Amino acid sequence: MYVVDESAKPTKMRWGELDEEDGEALDFLLPPKQVIGPDENGIKKETEYKFNDDGNKVKITTTTRVRKLANARLSKRAVERRNWSKFGDAINEDVGSRLTMVSTEEILLERPRAHGAKAEETKIAGDNLAQLGKGGAVLMVCRTCGKKGDHWTSRCPYKDLAQPPETFIEKPASTETAMAASGATKGAYVPPSMREGAERIGGSDMRRRNDENSVRVTNLSEDTREPDLLELFRTFGSVSRVYVAIDQKTGVSRGFGFVNFVNKEDAERAINKLNGYGYDNLILRVEWATPRSN
Amino acid sequence: MRPILMKGHERPLTFLKYNREGDLLVSCAKDHNPTVWFADYGERLGTYRGHNGAVWCCDVSRDSMLLITASADQSVKLWNVQTGAQLYTFSFNSPARSVDFSVGDKLAVITTDPFMGVTSAINVKSIADDPSHQSGESVLTITGPTGRINRAVWGPLNKTIISAGEDSVIRIWDSETGKLLKESNQEVGHKKQITSLTKSADGSHFLTGSLDKSAKLWDTRTLTLIKTYATERPVNAVAMSPLLDHVVLGGGQDASSVTTTDHRAGKFEAKFYNKVLQEEIGGVKGHFGPINALAFNPDGKSFSSGGEDGYVRLHHFDSDYFSIKI
Numbered sequence: 001m002y003v004v005d006e007s008a009k010p011t012k013m014r015w016g017e018l019d020e021e022d023g024e025a026l027d028f029l030l031p032p033k034q035v036i037g038p039d040e041n042g043i044k045k046e047t048e049y050k051f052n053d054d055g056n057k058v059k060i061t062t063t064t065r066v067r068k069l070a071n072a073r074l075s076k077r078a079v080e081r082r083n084w085s086k087f088g089d090a091i092n093e094d095v096g097s098r099l100t101m102v103s104t105e106e107i108l109l110e111r112p113r114a115h116g117a118k119a120e121e122t123k124i125a126g127d128n129l130a131q132l133g134k135g136g137a138v139l140m141v142c143r144t145c146g147k148k149g150d151h152w153t154s155r156c157p158y159k160d161l162a163q164p165p166e167t168f169i170e171k172p173a174s175t176e177t178a179m180a181a182s183g184a185t186k187g188a189y190v191p192p193s194m195r196e197g198a199e200r201i202g203g204s205d206m207r208r209r210n211d212e213n214s215v216r217v218t219n220l221s222e223d224t225r226e227p228d229l230l231e232l233f234r235t236f237g238s239v240s241r242v243y244v245a246i247d248q249k250t251g252v253s254r255g256f257g258f259v260n261f262v263n264k265e266d267a268e269r270a271i272n273k274l275n276g277y278g279y280d281n282l283i284l285r286v287e288w289a290t291p292r293s294n
Numbered sequence: 295m296r297p298i299l300m301k302g303h304e305r306p307l308t309f310l311k312y313n314r315e316g317d318l319l320v321s322c323a324k325d326h327n328p329t330v331w332f333a334d335y336g337e338r339l340g341t342y343r344g345h346n347g348a349v350w351c352c353d354v355s356r357d358s359m360l361l362i363t364a365s366a367d368q369s370v371k372l373w374n375v376q377t378g379a380q381l382y383t384f385s386f387n388s389p390a391r392s393v394d395f396s397v398g399d400k401l402a403v404i405t406t407d408p409f410m411g412v413t414s415a416i417n418v419k420s421i422a423d424d425p426s427h428q429s430g431e432s433v434l435t436i437t438g439p440t441g442r443i444n445r446a447v448w449g450p451l452n453k454t455i456i457s458a459g460e461d462s463v464i465r466i467w468d469s470e471t472g473k474l475l476k477e478s479n480q481e482v483g484h485k486k487q488i489t490s491l492t493k494s495a496d497g498s499h500f501l502t503g504s505l506d507k508s509a510k511l512w513d514t515r516t517l518t519l520i521k522t523y524a525t526e527r528p529v530n531a532v533a534m535s536p537l538l539d540h541v542v543l544g545g546g547q548d549a550s551s552v553t554t555t556d557h558r559a560g561k562f563e564a565k566f567y568n569k570v571l572q573e574e575i576g577g578v579k580g581h582f583g584p585i586n587a588l589a590f591n592p593d594g595k596s597f598s599s600g601g602e603d604g605y606v607r608l609h610h611f612d613s614d615y616f617s618i619k620i
Contacts, residue, residue, distance in 0.1 A: 074315075074317055074334075075315050075317075077315065077357075077358070078315050078316075078317035081317060081318065081358065081376075082317070082332065084339060084340075084376050086338075086339060086340050087339075087340035087341075087376075087377055087378035088327065088329075088340040088341030088342060088343050088378045089327065089329075089340070089341040089343070090338045090339060090340045090341060091340075098301075099300060099301055099302055099338055100298060100299070100300045100331075100335070100336040100337055100338065101298070101299050101301075102296050102297075102298050102299070103296050103297045103298070103299055103580070103607075105296075105580075106295070106296060107295060107296070107297055107578055107579060107580050107609070108295070108576075108578075109295075109566060109575070109576040109577070109578055109615060109618075110563075110576050110577050110578070110579065111575065111576045112574050112575075112576060112577075
């Protein structure tokens with residue numbers, strides 16, 4: 001930060017005697033440089049004073065963040081190697097070469113989620129098989145690959161799904177994915193417009209149909225957000241839009257939201273299943289958004 | 295953690311290797327120049343110019359003075375690590391695929407690809423103390439496996455050589471006579487070609503990664519299968535932590551699914567598994583292309599991954615990595 005300290009009083013030297021080159025001689029008039037060392041956030045502030053070209057006293061504050069990336073404890077030989085000179089293509093490397101950069105994003109070792117993690121596919125498959133054994137229980141069968149045990153191909157729309165609670169396990173009936181799956185055997189090319197999740201250009205017709213499949217959810221907890229609703233409702237079918245009303249001042253949910261399904265049948269099933277469902281310690285109320293006669 | 299991105303290569307990475315003390319990292323790529331970096335901040339130290347083809351593999355001697363690299367230009371070269379000078383070139387009739395120094399750095403095992411009538415072979419060369427006295431003769435040549443031998447390493451005390459390759463069978467050879475001692479069991483072994491192999495820090499077990507979307511842990515002496523780690527992507531690279539019981543797998547993408555997956559950038563991840571429980575601990579995302587190389591720093595506190603995108607990503611673990619509990 002470059003701050004011109006306008007309030008600094010001009011010195012009482014006679015300007016006629018001042019030479020351009022003698023600027024440095026006046027340094028004794030300046031307050032000393034101050035360094036406020038790295039605090040717990042690693043922020044270091046240096047304040048120095050000098051005279052700029054017009055003879056004004058200026059205060060320059062430099063704020064840097066000192067960040068320790070890692071602890072390197074080097075052996076004696078490693079310390080020697082640190083002083084090796086560059087060779088090969090690195091000979092003319094200047095400081096400005098952008099070969100090595102620290103990532104701007106913080107990358108975490110992402111733990112698999114407790115439910116529906118990809119690594120636990122075999123477990124889920126095992127659960128499905130067990131439910132098969134329970135006899136008559138309807139279970140989640142991956143359509144695209146057809147096999148019950150080893151499923152969840154990369155194209156399977158339900159691959160990343162949270163393991164739904166037992167009451168909701170039904171055959172995925174989403175027509176879009178059925179089309180894509182039946183139209184293509186495993187491995188055949190499916191054009192982008194026909195793939196799962198593809199946006200169809202249906203025009204206003206589609207949009208209207210969408211709004212008629214709007215489901216209102218009330219009695220949501222304070223910290224419920226769009227992703228939570230999406231996760232909860234996507235088991236019933238493709239969801240085109242989720243919305244949770246949020247109080248702008250406090251940031252908490254106002255307790256209700258809307259979920260738009262692509263298909264009316266999915267919306268209907270969602271209402272039937274989730275109305276009265278306990279979610280985050282509250283009983284949800286799920287109904288059609290606009291009053292409908294079925 | 296904040297990975298350090300190093301873009302020193304214009305072409306996909308093929309191999310990464312730390313030196314014994316963990317302060318240098320050598321990266322090999324399909325562009326012809328292996329590069330050496332400082333392993334703390336990722337600053338580039340230099341490049342080794344001389345090869346005329348993709349460099350598939352490398353190894354560094356224990357004193358970090360000698361570097362050996364295997365290249366598709368049918369040669370294996372010895373370099374002075376510090377100056378980048380070429381010390382010697384071993385010539386072959388086919389592309390060289392893998393190199394490994396023996397314990398003590400007196401011998402090196404080199405594998406060559408099947409090429410134009412020549413079958414794949416495992417060659418053992420003697421490394422002289424003084425490069426000017428280096429001879430190009432093979433101490434031992436082993437042939438037998440069909441298909442490419444993707445990796446060959448020395449067994450404990452240099453008594454054996456372990457090889458794995460395209461025919462998905464792991465073989466253990468006697469390093470003095472060249473006799474085949476053991477082969478991995480076909481039923482429990484890999485079903486597709488083995489792309490990578492890495493030994494544990496003490497050499498008692500090793501990990502192989504294969505295009506059959508799994509990695510398997512084997513006992514070095516008996517070649518029994520100990521553990522299997524399953525993923526959903528073909529495995530291109532494997533690494534084992536010298537400090538904790540973690541294995542890391544890096545993989546790619548089936549060619550058939552390339553056109554139908556979404557291109558969310560940075561989606562390719564290195565997956566961490568608990569070595570004993572075979573369960574996934576987590577993944578580190580960030581690469582823009584399949585991961586072709588993985589290496590752990592010998593101190594276990596950092597690791598690096600090299601991808602098809604030409605980037606080397608150097609990760610220093612946060613303190614919470616060391617307290618992960620299942």
